[in-house]
């Protein structure tokens with residue numbers, strides 16, 4: 001096994017073969033992909049709307065978390081026209097729980113632009129896709145290669161990791177994209193791109209690459225050796241937050257209500273979404289509030305310990321504490337699923353059995 005930093009230029013050139021396509025590598029990777037790929041709903045279609053939606057949902061989000069949202073979102077917005085004509089609140093509600101809500105807003109804007117400018121048909125190459133809202137170089141290449149067969153490579157986090165390990169040495173981002181393009185199988189660009197992503201997601205994983213099971217092992221210069229290099233620690237902040245889960249019975253005891261607060265429309269995060277009343281300090285008095293449960297919740301690099309105080313109220317406000325009191329609106333539980341609620345609020349309401 002070569003030591004980190006001792007990757008020979010000769011082996012690197014063997015991998016990319018002076019610009020010639022590394023055909024044996026492509027064959028091995030595609031053979032592996034055809035046999036091993038995960039059975040995912042967006043792999044059963046060439047519909048650009050469905051492929052685009054999956055690509056946006058999968059950004060910074062695990063496949064397992066996307067699957068259910070993808071199904072529900074498509075039930076609610078089965079076509080690009082349905083999405084384009086929906087209100088922002090409805091789109092955010094369907095996106096609720098996936099996080100990074102800017103993606104949902106831009107998804108709707110993009111749908112509107114495609115309907116208005118292109119009569120509902122996606123532009124058929126990466127260059128024409130690129131100016132659309134929320135579509136960057138990666139997404140444009142993914143749609144163009146998977147749906148329209150354009151021979152253009154994608155680089156996401158998984159592909160970048162695979163390439164850096166395969167080739168070794170220090171590569172700039174521009175070089176990573178160039179190598180991705182040099183490796184690409186031009187006869188099956190969509191499958192090849194997905195195979196590279198699949199390899200990064202399931203075999204060439206960040207911490208413990210499974211090199212012995214890797215179809216690219218023969219061509220790999222590092223074989224995971226750089227994993228052992230010291231990595232800069234990601235500084236994760238820890239914070240505590242208190243939430244009031246206030247509910248009251250509806251008429252006749254059924255269809256109860258829960259108190260939610262809408263975040264400011266100009267908030268940097270999750271603007272306009274609904275959540276349980278929160279405070280960064282514990283309530284000063286809590287005659288009717290009782291600690292119920294603690295949750296862990298992570299947003300980007302901050303890990304929150306969430307203390308939930310649960311109350312049942314008929315009459316006066318439950319938490320006689322000005323950090324919580326008199327905020328928000330009582331929302332019927334039957335309406336919650338139509339509202340854009342934050343992921344944390346969804347998590348708590350689910351755990352309480354309210355939704």
Ligand code: SF4
Nearest residue numbers: 204211214220223224
């Ligand atoms: S051999 Fe190991 S390091 Fe190289 S691509 Fe395969 S899994 Fe990644």
